[in-house]
Amino acid sequence: MPVFESKLDKKSEAFAKNRDDQLEKIAHLRMLEARAEAASEKRRPRFEERGQLTPRDRLAQLLDAGMPFLPLYNMASYCVDDPDRETSIPGGSVLAGIGYVSGVRCMVCVADSGINAGAATEMGFRKNLEAMQLALANKLPFIHLVESAGANLMQYKVELWAHGGGVFCSLGRLSAAGIPTMTVLHGPSTAGGAYMPGMSDYNVGVKHNGMAALGGAALVQAATGEIADERQLGGSEMHASVSGLIEYLAEDDADGIRQIRDVVANIGWNEHCPPLPQRDFDEPLYDAEEILGLVPVDYKIPYDSRELIARLVDGSEFTEFKSRFGPNLICVQTSIFGHPVGLVANNGPMGPDEAAKGAHFFQIIDQANTPLIFLNNITGYMVGTEYEQKGMIKHGSKMIQAVSNIRVPKLSFYVGASYGAGNYGMAGYGFDPDFLFTWPGAMTGVMSGESAAGTMETVALNAAKRRGVEPDMEALAKQRAAIEAVFAAQEDAFFTSGRLLDHGVVDPRDTRKILGFTLETIWEREHRSLNPNAFGVGRM
Numbered sequence: 001m002p003v004f005e006s007k008l009d010k011k012s013e014a015f016a017k018n019r020d021d022q023l024e025k026i027a028h029l030r031m032l033e034a035r036a037e038a039a040s041e042k043r044r045p046r047f048e049e050r051g052q053l054t055p056r057d058r059l060a061q062l063l064d065a066g067m068p069f070l071p072l073y074n075m076a077s078y079c080v081d082d083p084d085r086e087t088s089i090p091g092g093s094v095l096a097g098i099g100y101v102s103g104v105r106c107m108v109c110v111a112d113s114g115i116n117a118g119a120a121t122e123m124g125f126r127k128n129l130e131a132m133q134l135a136l137a138n139k140l141p142f143i144h145l146v147e148s149a150g151a152n153l154m155q156y157k158v159e160l161w162a163h164g165g166g167v168f169c170s171l172g173r174l175s176a177a178g179i180p181t182m183t184v185l186h187g188p189s190t191a192g193g194a195y196m197p198g199m200s201d202y203n204v205g206v207k208h209n210g211m212a213a214l215g216g217a218a219l220v221q222a223a224t225g226e227i228a229d230e231r232q233l234g235g236s237e238m239h240a241s242v243s244g245l246i247e248y249l250a251e252d253d254a255d256g257i258r259q260i261r262d263v264v265a266n267i268g269w270n271e272h273c274p275p276l277p278q279r280d281f282d283e284p285l286y287d288a289e290e291i292l293g294l295v296p297v298d299y300k301i302p303y304d305s306r307e308l309i310a311r312l313v314d315g316s317e318f319t320e321f322k323s324r325f326g327p328n329l330i331c332v333q334t335s336i337f338g339h340p341v342g343l344v345a346n347n348g349p350m351g352p353d354e355a356a357k358g359a360h361f362f363q364i365i366d367q368a369n370t371p372l373i374f375l376n377n378i379t380g381y382m383v384g385t386e387y388e389q390k391g392m393i394k395h396g397s398k399m400i401q402a403v404s405n406i407r408v409p410k411l412s413f414y415v416g417a418s419y420g421a422g423n424y425g426m427a428g429y430g431f432d433p434d435f436l437f438t439w440p441g442a443m444t445g446v447m448s449g450e451s452a453a454g455t456m457e458t459v460a461l462n463a464a465k466r467r468g469v470e471p472d473m474e475a476l477a478k479q480r481a482a483i484e485a486v487f488a489a490q491e492d493a494f495f496t497s498g499r500l501l502d503h504g505v506v507d508p509r510d511t512r513k514i515l516g517f518t519l520e521t522i523w524e525r526e527h528r529s530l531n532p533n534a535f536g537v538g539r540m
Contacts, residue, residue, distance in 0.1 A: 004307075026507050063099045073131070102264040106142070134503075142171075148188065180269075204249075205237075328348035330346070341370055376442075440494070
């Protein structure tokens with residue numbers, strides 16, 4: 001394949017400004033992640049007093065040392081429960097991601113009981129549910145380290161309870177699909193939470209602290225008048241010897257994690273999938289650090305997306321498809337860590353030619369049965385008389401039809417803007433990409449605040465003209481500011497990721513590594529055989 005020759009000027013003012021802007025966004029990402037960790041770590045003395053590990057220490061001991069771990073939904077709940085950006089804590093009180101446990105690629109969720117005792121939040125529920133659905137789609141054993149005070153009854157929402165049932169439904173479907181589900185009971189898990197161990201295939205309970213009951217002592221007394229002993233009601237010791245809910249009784253948190261690692265090691269999971277082939281590939285010719293100086297945070301400033309592609313793909317080699325037709329959509333065939341892929345990226349807004357080109361390219365990639373990667377930096381499809389007459393709706397729909405129905409894996413990144421129907425044609429959130437990550441400087445939405453405000457201002461001016469009255473320019477200025485503020489508050493990466501509209505916000509320099517990890521995850525699922533049954537494992 002042809003090697004791309006970079007023309008990036010690393011000594012230019014533009015490069016320096018882009019780099020500074022990107023580093024500022026990355027620093028904000030790390031600050032928000034650190035805010036969640038600091039909030040949890042405040043409880044470290046209490047964990048140590050009880051002889052427990054903190055949630056992050058549990059995660060570290062569960063995962064294989066030195067192996068890659070892909071965090072997921074790191075911004076979950078940001079600006080949702082607490083709309084104040086200065087105080088809102090991301091994460092949804094859950095740590096989640098894909099990593100290796102005893103040599104097995106697994107989906108892992110850890111209740112962050114350092115924050116509000118792990119009380120469930122709306123986005124925390126959804127984060128668990130999304131993680132389970134990813135585990136099902138990618139054939140990943142699901143491991144849950146549980147310690148939660150349950151739902152916060154002072155902030156009860158009926159929809160939270162209703163959607164919460166989907167978590168347990170997903171556990172049942174994972175088991176029925178032949179994908180093992182495993183729980184370590186580190187602390188309390190009451191009411192609906194009791195079904196986490198109840199619906200899991202393998203359970204480890206920690207002595208003295210692990211507890212599962214449909215009704216805790218307070219609820220039992222309120223409902224029945226019985227004054228129950230908490231440990232006799234639902235302690236790990238009782239469940240290991242009386243109810244049979246617990247298979248393995250652990251002395252402490254560390255022992256519980258050791259035992260669940262042993263369970264993973266003993267199920268022979270990797271026997272049902274051939275080992276990943278050792279692929280020969282060359283690293284990109286250009287340093288990933290250069291991405292920061294290449295890509296502007298301001299999406300209105302153009303750049304050549306081929307330069308970005310050259311810093312992501314093997315050997316900076318790729319073959320461009322229809323290079324002279326529809327030039328604002330770059331379509332290439334290439335490889336990443338030895339995996340053949342198709343890749344599309346934006347060099348400007350898409351017109352009818354770009355949409356037709358994209359639809360054609362998606363179909364040949366589907367025919368070749370290779371994953372398709374989307375690098376979103378798109379303000380939308382072109383509008384105006386010329387483009388309407390050239391069939392923008394028809395050709396845009398053709399591209400959306402193709403991306404809706406291709407059968408190959410789709411991996412999307414929001415690297416800049418991703419607005420309007422352009423987001424749809426580039427496999428945005430609504431098109432179920434297998435993985436979707438956002439750079440911290442990216443913007444998404446129906447359109448920019450500036451465009452929305454300008455549209456509404458034009459409508460108001462035209463209405464005034466039809467009525468034959470002078471427009472109130474002061475009122476229009478206030479309207480413009482208000483509309484821009486509404487859109488600006490909702491379009492940045494941290495806000496949208498807080499609502500789980502992606503799988504997480506990531507450092508742009510990690511894009512190639514994330515692509516490699518997710519491509520390996522997809523390869524394993526495509527080559528793994530399962531032994532499904534009708535109902536999942538029933539607890540006896």
